[in-house]
Amino acid sequence: MSDVAPTPSRPTPARSLLVEDARTRRRNAAERRFRAYGVIAIAIAVAGLAFLLFTIFRDGSSAFVQTYVKIPVAIEASVVDPEGNGDPAEMQKILTMSYGRLLENALARHIARNDIQIEGLEDADLSTFFSSQARADLRRAVLADPSLVGTVVEHPVMTSSRVDGMFKGRVSRASAAIDAKTSAAQYDLAMALGARDDVRTTFNWNFIISTDSSDNRPEAAGLGVAIIGSFYMMLIVLVLAVPIGVATSIYLEEFAPQNRLTDVIEVNISNLAAVPSIVFGILGLAAFINFMGLPRSAPIVGGLVLTLMTLPTIIISTRAALKAVPPSIREAALGVGASRMQMVFHHVLPLAMPGILTGTILGLAQALGETAPLMLIGMVAFVTTYPAAPPEGFFDPASALPVQVFNWTQRADPAFFERASGAIIVLLAFLLAMNLLAIYLRRKFERRW
């Protein structure tokens, strides 16, 4: 090799590998900058998410506990059974209001007996101390068991939202003093009872299972109807959108001839995925309620609207999953004499399964969080009765989780704000569960080829 002439024009005669030249330096700097942009973008996203979750949990976690006060309540016969004959029909005539007096008297007696001194305590402070739900609960208990009349019961009594807020730190003495619905004296009373260990804070099952409540008693409002409504709608979407969507994708991907018509259909499916969800709500209102005469506020209508909305998502993800199956598998199946349908159902579909399931569950999760179209079909109604079991229940009025959140944020009482945040936590828990299921199914069905 020694007789070969050296390459005539080298730009720099002696380059060392140990020294970066200018070009390499610029290239490396550009790469470092690009990586830094990526890290910054992710950091911003994580910070935003953390802040969102932090505020939601800060405002909403207190919705999962509820404060009760445990005092002896005398069921005075003179109030609840004025005739004194224990006739249930007569006792039915005594309204909830009177039971409120029982609680009021019990609280007054409790204060007197234990020598609690509160300055400026008025009757109103006593009557608004407990939730109006507590009166109704007490009445129901007495009517169910008339032998309670004349006895003293000692069970936790639900406090009103303001008193509940005092123990959760939402209501301070200063804010209580300027609030028409409470007072500084009521705050002092609450703290005095708290100091006496009369206060019980328990997990708020009511919040999960109860129905919505009126503006006067946010402490009694629950998500029961919304959860059932959302569950029914998911059931309808699952039963309708998944088979229709998967069947459509299989037909379009594996069987349909390539012509103008199928091209038009494909373009339209992609466009449908981009249609704002509220448009689907208007469609549902026009088609299902006005034209077909289905009832308003019913999970059946919500489920149908969400089905239409979810179909494009499911079709697009299923087709992508089918496309990802290598053509060699199709050829192998056809080569041994499988029919097209056998090829699809024995080989292509099992391989596409993880992708189909992931797409489907993400579509369902999207439908679970959808609010706008449901408002148009009346799911935003105030519903205090549980829908019946399916299939009749599909036609009963119900609410839905995201709509319930919207509904509660519209109410004035800060206790509803707390509940809205709590409902968001429940909704997020459901979404998280669905996404985990999607990941699990993906792992379970994933196969190498």
Place this chain on the structure above:
Amino acid sequence: MDDVRLAERGVDADAKVKFECRGVQVHYGEKQALKDVDADILDRTVTAFIGPSGCGKSTFLRCLNRMNDTVASARVDGRILLEGEDIYDARVDPVQLRARVGMVFQKPNPFPKSIYDNVAYGPKIHGMARNKAELDEIVERALRGAALWNEVKDRLGETGTGLSGGQQQRLCIARAVATAPEVLLMDEPCSALDPIATAQVEELIDDLRESYSVVIVTHSMQQAARVSQRTAFFHLGNLVEYGDTEQIFTNPQDPRTESYISGKIG
């Protein structure tokens, strides 16, 4: 071309004609891929299709079991008779045809299932076994036929994609012969294999000649010389020359064939 085995294996004088092809033309859309091919493919014979890339040899092979049907733009004209019956007749179900004309592809493509299921799939969908014992027998026979039985008999439940490349290709051959086809089409079956696996598959092809008509597309002229008795040379969509392998390689009649086998074109 100086392979010693070349001279040993002549064509059986009494070999029956399996495929009779007359005026076969294939278009992909506007483009003509195959021009007026006339050829007879013999039973119990290995027929090799050689030629440069894009010459139409794979296209012709895929006509023989109607795999071209899966390509939407493909159009096949002319007549291809399998034992006297036109396989492009409207009454022919390609599924039945493909059970009689098996295929092995360029890249080993076992199903992502167990070795057993890979081989048993064809017999199952064609209802060839009445019970598990019969199916077991078919699977064993096919795996023995593909010279794979001894290597996999203890791990039939393992996934077929976990085998080595050569084993995967022999598994695909086992899968193809499990349905008891009459013809076995092989589209460059060794192009993804190393020389040792190639030698095993070539040996297998020679054995398969006992029971099947084998048609093999290959890029390697040495391979064609080693395994085949008949060779067809394709060029630019034309069947240029078709004859006994020995004659094609030693005494080509067409100048194009001569240039190709001597390495001047292709």
